[in-house]
Amino acid sequence: MAARSVLKSVCTSLAGLKLGATGSNVSALQRINVPQLSALTIQSRGIRQVVEKQEGKTTTIEGKSLEVPAGPQPPNPTAKCPIYRWNLQHKYNYTDVLLLSQFIRSDGGMLPRKVTGLCAEEHRKIAVCVQMAHRAGLLPDHRPKLPEGHVPKKAKPQLNRYLTRWSVTSVKPIYKKGLKWCKKQLAVGHPALKDNVRYSVKPLYIKH
Amino acid sequence: MSSFTRSAQQWATFARSWFVIDARMQPPGKIASMCSVRLQGKHKPIYHALSDCGDHVVVINTKHIAFSGNKWEQKVYSSHTGYPGGFKQVTAAQLHQKDPKAIVKLAVYGMLPRNLHRRTMMQRLHIFADDELPEDIRANLTEELAQPRKIPRKLSEYTQEEIDAFPRLWTPPEDYKME
Numbered sequence: 001m002a003a004r005s006v007l008k009s010v011c012t013s014l015a016g017l018k019l020g021a022t023g024s025n026v027s028a029l030q031r032i033n034v035p036q037l038s039a040l041t042i043q044s045r046g047i048r049q050v051v052e053k054q055e056g057k058t059t060t061i062e063g064k065s066l067e068v069p070a071g072p073q074p075p076n077p078t079a080k081c082p083i084y085r086w087n088l089q090h091k092y093n094y095t096d097v098l099l100l101s102q103f104i105r106s107d108g109g110m111l112p113r114k115v116t117g118l119c120a121e122e123h124r125k126i127a128v129c130v131q132m133a134h135r136a137g138l139l140p141d142h143r144p145k146l147p148e149g150h151v152p153k154k155a156k157p158q159l160n161r162y163l164t165r166w167s168v169t170s171v172k173p174i175y176k177k178g179l180k181w182c183k184k185q186l187a188v189g190h191p192a193l194k195d196n197v198r199y200s201v202k203p204l205y206i207k208h
Numbered sequence: 209m210s211s212f213t214r215s216a217q218q219w220a221t222f223a224r225s226w227f228v229i230d231a232r233m234q235p236p237g238k239i240a241s242m243c244s245v246r247l248q249g250k251h252k253p254i255y256h257a258l259s260d261c262g263d264h265v266v267v268i269n270t271k272h273i274a275f276s277g278n279k280w281e282q283k284v285y286s287s288h289t290g291y292p293g294g295f296k297q298v299t300a301a302q303l304h305q306k307d308p309k310a311i312v313k314l315a316v317y318g319m320l321p322r323n324l325h326r327r328t329m330m331q332r333l334h335i336f337a338d339d340e341l342p343e344d345i346r347a348n349l350t351e352e353l354a355q356p357r358k359i360p361r362k363l364s365e366y367t368q369e370e371i372d373a374f375p376r377l378w379t380p381p382e383d384y385k386m387e
Contacts, residue, residue, distance in 0.1 A: 074375075074377075082378040094360075095361075097360075097362070097366070098363075098371060098374040099374070099377070102377055115384055117378055137362065138361075138362045138363060139363050157301065157305055159275075159280050159304070160233055160275075161275055161277075163276045164276075164277055164278055166278050171281040171282055173297075174283070175284055186278070186279055188276045188279075189276075208277060208279070
C-alpha cells in the first residue's frame, strides 16, 4: 500500500517534469492549459486537486488529495471497531439509515470488513440491519444497476414490510400452524439485535 | 365538563362518535385492536356490554398496510366453503391482492367478543382501501386517532444538512476505490 502511493507520487512528478520541459519554451501567457492527466491519475477515494507550481524553468503539476476537515472526535478513540469507538454498541436499529449508509456501496452491498475495520459481530449486525432496511424500502437510491434496455417482465405487487428476517422469495407459507404447544411461530426482526438497549418495560418479541 | 348544561352533558356522554384511523404503513393487528376497543365502547367510563355504547370507526388507506416480518408470505388465511374439497388456504399477499380490505376486516372480526353484538359492531366499522371517503361519512367524522407505529424515514427524506451533520464513523484507506 505504501509502495503503491510512492509509485503514484513518482508518476505524477515525472509527468509534471515532462510537461515542464515543453512548457518552459513557451511563455506563461501562451501556454495552453493542459487537460488534467486523467489517464495517469489512479482512481482514489477523493477527487484530487491539481496544483501547478512553476520554479524557474520547471513546472510541477501535482495532484493533492483534498484536506477533509477533521470531524468530531469519537468518545472512545482507542477501540478498534468504529461502532465501539463511538459507543453505539447496542443502540442502532434498521431505522438508523444515516449510520447504515456509511457501510454500504452505491448498489446496496456491504463493504468488506477489512476496509471498514468493523469487528465480526458488529459487521454481522450491520449486515442484518442493512438487509432489513433494504426490504423495508428505506434505501431507495442504493439499488443495483440494471443493464440497459432491461424491461421487467411483470410488475410485482408493492407490499410494505418491516423487520423482515428472511428473503421474500425464499419463504414458504405456513399451511399447518400446529397446536398451542407446538405452534410454528412467525419470525420478526433478528436475534442478533436482541441485546439492544430498550427504554420500555416490554421485552422484544422475535416470535409473533 | 361542569360548565355544560345537563342536556349538553348527557348528549356528550351518550352520543355515538365517528373515529378515523389512517392505516398507511401500519401493522393491521395494532389497527384492529384500536378499532375493536372503540367499537365495543371500552374506551368510555360508562361502558357496559349490554348498553350499546360502541362508536363508529373508519379505517382508510388499508391497501398500504405493512406487515412485520415475512407475514405477507407466511401468514395463511383459511376458509371452507362447506362442500367437500372446499378447503381454501390463501397467503396474506394473495388475499390482499384480491381484496385490500379483507385483512383488516378479518383482524377486527377476530378481536371482537364472540357474541351476537359482533355483527352489529362490524356494521359500524367502515373500511376503505384508499383516501377517498363518501361525503356523508366525511361529514360525520369527529376525531382522528394517532397511528400506533412511528414510520421510519427513508434516506432520501433526510436533508443534506442532516446527512452532513452525522459524523463519519470510519475513514477509508488512501487508495481504496470507493464507488
